[in-house]
Amino acid sequence: MSPLVEIDERVDARGLACPMPIVKTAQAMKMLASGQVLEVVATDAGAVKDFAAWSKSTGNELLEADSDGAVYRFVIRKK
Amino acid sequence: MTAIAAAPIHETAPAPEPMAEPQHEAEVKPKDILIINYSGELEKVWATMILASTGAAMGVKTRVFVTFWGLPGFVRDEKRITGQNWMQRMLSLMQRPGISHRKLSKMNFLGMGPWMMGSLARKYNVASPRELLEAAQLMGVEFIPCQMTMDMFGLKPEDMIEGMGEPAGAATVIGLMGEGSAPLFI
Numbered sequence: 540m541s542p543l544v545e546i547d548e549r550v551d552a553r554g555l556a557c558p559m560p561i562v563k564t565a566q567a568m569k570m571l572a573s574g575q576v577l578e579v580v581a582t583d584a585g586a587v588k589d590f591a592a593w594s595k596s597t598g599n600e601l602l603e604a605d606s607d608g609a610v611y612r613f614v615i616r617k618k
Numbered sequence: 619m620t621a622i623a624a625a626p627i628h629e630t631a632p633a634p635e636p637m638a639e640p641q642h643e644a645e646v647k648p649k650d651i652l653i654i655n656y657s658g659e660l661e662k663v664w665a666t667m668i669l670a671s672t673g674a675a676m677g678v679k680t681r682v683f684v685t686f687w688g689l690p691g692f693v694r695d696e697k698r699i700t701g702q703n704w705m706q707r708m709l710s711l712m713q714r715p716g717i718s719h720r721k722l723s724k725m726n727f728l729g730m731g732p733w734m735m736g737s738l739a740r741k742y743n744v745a746s747p748r749e750l751l752e753a754a755q756l757m758g759v760e761f762i763p764c765q766m767t768m769d770m771f772g773l774k775p776e777d778m779i780e781g782m783g784e785p786a787g788a789a790t791v792i793g794l795m796g797e798g799s800a801p802l803f804i
Contacts, residue, residue, distance in 0.1 A: 556744040558672040562753050565675035596648055597677040 544602055544614055547575040553582045553610060560586050561593050564615070568599065571617045576602070579613045586611050650679040652799035654791060658687035658713070660720035660732050660747070666804050667750035674757035681799070682754075683791050684782075685764035688804075690715040692763065693777050695748075701772035709771060717748050717779075755781050762786050 550567045552560035560581040567577055579590070587604065590613045594601040603614035651673045655666045666682060673680035684692050693700060693715035700710040713721075725731040739746060745753070755761070763778060765785035775782070795801050 554743045556742055558668050558675065558750075559743075559745050559753075562671050562675045562745075562750075562757070565677075565757065566753075593676055 544576050544616075546578045546614070547571060548577050550577060550579045552586075553580055555581065555583065557583055557585050557589065561589055564590075564593070564613075565597075568597075568615070568617055573617050575617050577615045577617065579615065581611050581613070582609065584611075586613070590615075648676070648678050648800075650681070650794070650797075650799040651802065652791065652794045653680070653682045653802045653804060655682050655684045655688035655691075655804055656686050657723075657804060658689075658691050658720060659723040660735065661722060662804050663688070663691045663717065663720050664747045664750075667747045667754060669802065669804075670759045671750045671754040671757065674754055674759045680754075680758075681760045681762060681794065683762045683764065683786070685767050689763060689767050689771060689773060691717050691720055691747075692761065692779050692782060693773065694779055695719065697777055700774075700777050703772065706772035715777075717751055718746075720747065751779075762790065 548567055548571060550560075550563050552563050555563070560579065560583055564577065564579050567579075571577060583589075587606070590601060590604060590611075593599075594615065598618040600616040600618070601613060602616055603612070605612050651669070653666055653670055653673075655663070657663070666688075670680050670682050690700075690710065690713060693710075695716035695718045697715050698710070699707050700715055701707040720732065721729070722731040722735065736746065738744075760783050761781070762783045763773075763785045765787055767773075768785055775785075791801075
């Protein structure tokens with residue numbers, strides 16, 4: 540894991556199915572200022588590829604993507 | 619005969635791939651999306667709403683042109699009969715309007731199918747078409763009703779859900795495609 544990043548906002552998308560983790564993330568992202576960091580936790584296995592694609596499309600930087608096997612965690616810095 | 623180099627026997631196992639590389643590459647800006655929602659069945663309206671809300675979430679300008687059988691799905695849920703003449707009213711009677719009253723194209727079984735699909739969706743935390751529609755509208759997806767179908771079905775602007783765009787026609791659709799919108803016909 541990379542050095543700890545300060546988290547400004549969190550989204551709990553555990554239990555939610557596609558596309559709600561991405562939708563909730565996008566909505567939370569709107570509230571943040573450029574440079575702020577959002578942490579998302581999700582249980583949808585599709586989220587791994589979806590967050591990579593979402594980050595590529597929106598230009599928000601995916602700082603961390605890891606998993607303990609059941610929960611996926613993404614840390615994103617707003618563009 | 620060309621010899622094929624044999625793979626070394628004692629090669630160390632490749633390190634497991636990290637699940638997602640942090641993104642540092644140049645961002646790819648996808649083009650606008652234009653979904654033509656032509657069908658009114660539950661599963662197709664669902665697909666439309668999933669793609670529309672995701673499009674907006676990904677920062678892509680997303681428009682949904684709603685036409686023909688898609689249009690009754692955008693009538694307010696509480697409307698039961700729409701239309702001005704008996705044929706239009708009959709049409710709405712046979713096919714209840716509203717996004718919460720969509721039927722499945724297969725295995726509808728007088729509403730048993732959609733009911734089971736709805737309870738499966740709830741069990742697995744899948745957002746309903748209605749919830750996805752609300753999310754899509756919140757994120758700025760533009761829903762454009764087809765004027766011609768509205769006239770033919772006898773639908774008035776007040777029959778439709780709130781937040782529908784200005785009615786338009788085929789030229790708007792072709793125009794947007796010409797400007798590079800990726801079209802999806804559902």
